[in-house]
Amino acid sequence: MLQGLAFYLLATVAVVSALLVVTARNPVHSVLWLILTFFSAAGLFVLLSAEFLAMLLVVVYVGAVAVLFLFVVMMLDVDFVKLREGYARYLPLAGIVAGVLLAEMIMVSISVVQGGAARDAASPVPAGPDVTNIETIGRVLYTDYVYFFQAAGVVLLIAMIGAIVLTLRHRPGVHRQDLAAQANRERAKAVEVKSVTTGQGVTPEELL
């Protein structure tokens, strides 16, 4: 009973806030609604007793990704009014696509209700009541799933190389810190003592 109530509450909040992500006028508000969507989804994971995934969703998506979104939205000078220009024009087509998708999803849901999903023996078996999420993941991550784990690492490496290729620039005029040069600097090279006649002062040209 309580679980059902929690599910419907979380699911409604998730759907409504996801809708608001798309329709909100202010992009900053969109990101905030997105954060609420993530939180509701995390709640749904808790209901499925996948606590680890729920925490991961909060930490990674809310903590990192959404904050990054906020940064981008606030720092980039994007003309959001211009971006929205085609909204009304594309609405009918988008509506048709969304309608077809909705109809198909309802069909799939009906077939789930009729007992279509994962009813055979091959369906995943829960690890047992006394095994925690983290333990279950830990058991397979470096054993059964080591191939995927390492491959995902390569994907991240490619992303890193890509970011460097696309953004790193070696500008000639930029001063960089050179530790060796700093350590080798001596007083004699750096400072020059000049005697200035009292009362005369110095012009900037003389200093150079």
Add this chain to the structure above:
Amino acid sequence: MTDLSSALHLSAPELTLAVGGLVLLMVGAFSGEKSPRLVSGLSVLLLLAATALAVVGPLGSAFNGAYVADPLAVYGKAVIFLSAAVAVVLGDSWMHRNNIAKFEYPILIVLASVGMGMMASSGDLISLYIGIEMHSLALYVLAAYRRDDLKASEAGLKYFVLGALSSGLLLYGASLIYGFAGSMRFEDIAAFASANPGPGLIFGLVFLICGLAFKVSAAPFHMWTPDVYEGAPTPVVALFSTAPKVAAMVLIIRVLVEGFGLAHAQWAQVVILISLISFAVGAFGGLMQKDIQRLLAYSSIINIGYALLGVAAGTHVGVQATLMFMTLYVVDQIGFFAILLSLSRNGRPIRKIADLAGLKKDRPLTAVALTILSLSAVGIPPMSGFWGKFYVFGAAADAGYWMAGAAGLVASVVAAFYYLRIIKVIWFDTPEFDVTTDKAPVSAQWIGWAAAAFSFPVLLIALTWLEPLTRAAAAGVGIG
């Protein structure tokens, strides 16, 4: 432990490439000025070594069936790695001519090849997805490689945004398939699908097909292709139209023919529809193009339509036809792009079809090569393009798809117009003013000539060994 060591042995080609890529990163970072050339050379060697390892390596499956090394994977990998190596060679001279040499270019291609190898030998929905992400991420970066060029940046961004969208579709489909079949391995999915292909499973499969169709740029998921082909650097486009297409096609064969072989009736109509739309878009979209690379984009759309026709047949003959078609197509594409790379005037590459006028006087041999390649693309016997289409239409007709085959023939007649226009411009148009092309980079020129030579006389001999090879690769595909 023997389990792990045999798994490592099986996945040696990808492991070599991944570890080699990491080593090359270090080599590139610490070898200073000379590094781009050095790393390019080593990358080509690495790709050749991976090809050799794939060919001589053992067959079997590893990592709980997530990695499959069967004849299909071996054949696919040989084509993928070799065409990636050609892209590295083409890119090297291009980068040096344009003063944008960076050692990351060959390394990104090597790492993309790891992903494409994973795709070719994926036996599982997760390795399918990771392989796709791995190669596309590298390709997004390569598309935007000339970051100061507005068109290249636009191409990279467009490719990235639409690619992310298609990955979303693909993942949604994969999650539905997993939810209904209860397993991520193609074997188990095949067993489940043959027993009861319910609406949910088919729904997921359609989404998966949409995601994969995007990766091979089949219509109606082709929107990115012309812009990316136009904006991205030419050697990168040469890569785009060869290795990733082969990898995605092998993947489509794996998912559809191997994973859903017994649900053939359900997906065949979707694939036929996609290939029919590709015929229409490719044939009619290409008619008005003036930019050669844009034209080749439409040509790639129509050719993917042909290849999908072979898949739609869903038989061993169909798979063999698709493999044969893709191999011959890849050689033709490499030839086209190599010749494009070898042509420039006053330091500016030739981009417009009209600029090809005067080529017959200036570079007679290249003009002949381009003519052979164009005729082959039209499908004139006995050029290679003819044989590819011959196999595909034969397989489609065998499976009873007469109408789709006929539509393909009509499309190839329409498309003949734009290839023949290239030939007409080369041989019959006189340039407005006297033009001379710059001295061609040796590698690109020879690769172009070699591809053209393969396309006409060499092929007739090559067919005698390509035919049994593709048949063996197709025979390894378990249908159902």
